Each structure stands twice: as structure tokens, then as C-alpha cells.
Amino acid sequence: NRIDVPYIPGSSLKGVFRTYAKHLGGIRNVVMCNGLPNNTCMDAEVEYGVKLQRKIQQLMKSSQYNDIRKLFDEWVCIGCKIFGAPTYLGNVFFSDCFPYDPDHKKWLNYSFNVKPGIAIDRRTGAAARGALFEVEFVEPGSEFYFTIDAKNIPNYALGLLAEILLEIDSGRIRLGGFKTRGFGKVKIRDLRVIFNVGLSKSDEGKRILVKTDEIDEDVEIPGRPEDKEEDARKFLDNLIGVWYNVSSRIPKPRWYKS
Secondary structure, three states: OOOOOOEHHHEEEEEEEHHHHHHHHHHHHOOOOOOOOOOOOHEEEEEEEHHHHHHHHHHHOOHHHHHHHHHHHHHHHHHHHEEEOOOOEEOOEEEEEEEEEOOOOOOOOOOOOEHHHHHEOOOOEEEEEEEEEEEEEEEEHHHOOOOOEEEEOOOHHHHHHHHHHHHHOOOOOOOOOOOOHOOOOOOOOOOOOOOOOOOOOOOOOOOEEEEOOOOOOOOOOOOOOOOHHHHHHHHHHHHHHHHHHHHOOOOOOOOOOO
């Protein structure tokens, strides 16, 4: 039997993270492109009349992978390296958000409602012709399950993602439309952090997520973030600390002109 189930596309969630990554990066003087079509790092002109995307495609034909890597490192911003760009798959993957928990194989709470609205003519300040409309929304208290998978990105980039996630949890970043009318506030619950990489141990026996490049920093893993939300939040705070420490050392892409 068919049932109507609300969901949030992973692409929409990714868009929110990409937008606020640029915003939060700008606060810390980290340069990123805006990620919009025809306005990404791949559209930067690396040679006269030759954009980065085309140059990479030319080098691919002759298997010049070291040159490709060098071009990519120098010309591509941290935003594109995290979220991807044309011809380049990002390293963070956002699942669709459904009111279903696959870990416990159960449906979560959700319900729909409809709110009437009236469109206002901005010129006259009066109700516009055909002004009545309805907005369908999910009721407060509805629950969604989602995952964010990050692969092969430095700890400071994880810290940027962690900051955005906690900004969503605080209500300072909202999701969806009609945000100025009170919609889009989200709380993060049952947060867990799962590690699919090898971890090191400090001299004190604490687990460490090892840095991945020369400007990155090791991150201590408190307790059991795989099982305990409190420990997961502490770990996100540790990642954010690395993001704050390292952000001033993140190199600017070559297309940037101050």
C-alpha cells in the first residue's frame, strides 16, 4: 500500500552546507567560490582562454595525473574539495532524510499540516490578486533520519562541517522555505560519529584521529562518540577547534585576487 512520506533530499541538505561553508569560511578569511553553475573553481582561467575544467580534461587524455593533482591543489578552493565541482566528485555525501530509522527498523514520528497564506503586492502593500495560497509542512516534532559520510578530508574540513551542523542545531541556520515565517528550525538528536578509518593512540592511551596534511592537526576522540551523543558532541567541538586553529593557514586558490 502506498503511503505519503515526507523527505528532505540530500542535495538540498548539501546545498545548505555548501552555502554556509562559504559564509563561515569568509568570516575566517578562507576563500571559496560560491559553487553555483558556471561560477566554480573549474571555471577559472588557468591559461589564456583555457578554463581549469578543460585543462584537466586535456591532461586526463595523456594520463598526466601528477600535473592534474598540482593544478587541482593550487586552483581549487576548500569548498570544491569538500563538496565537489563539475568533473570532480566531492568527498562528503549527504543521504536523503526520511522518517525511518534503518538501524532500529522503525518508522519515526511525522505528520503533515497546511497553513494558509496571503500574498502581498509589494508595490501597493495590499493583498495581491489571487493572493490566497496554502503551504504544506511537516508538524513540529516530526523526526528524520539522515547520515553524512565524509571520506579523505582533513580534520579542519570536518570541523567546518561540524560547525555548520551545530549551527543548524542551534536554530541559527534553518532549512527549507518560508524561514522568515518561522519554518525550518531543526534540532539534532541521537547524534553519533562512526569511524571507518584506522585510529592512532596517544601516549595516554586516548584515541586520535590523525591529521591528513601539513597544516592539519590531530584530534582527540573523547569517550565513545559511536555510542554516546554527549561524546559525539564533544568530538565535534574538538574538530571545530582545529578548524578555528587552521583556517588562517588554508591556502587561497590561485584565481583569487585580493
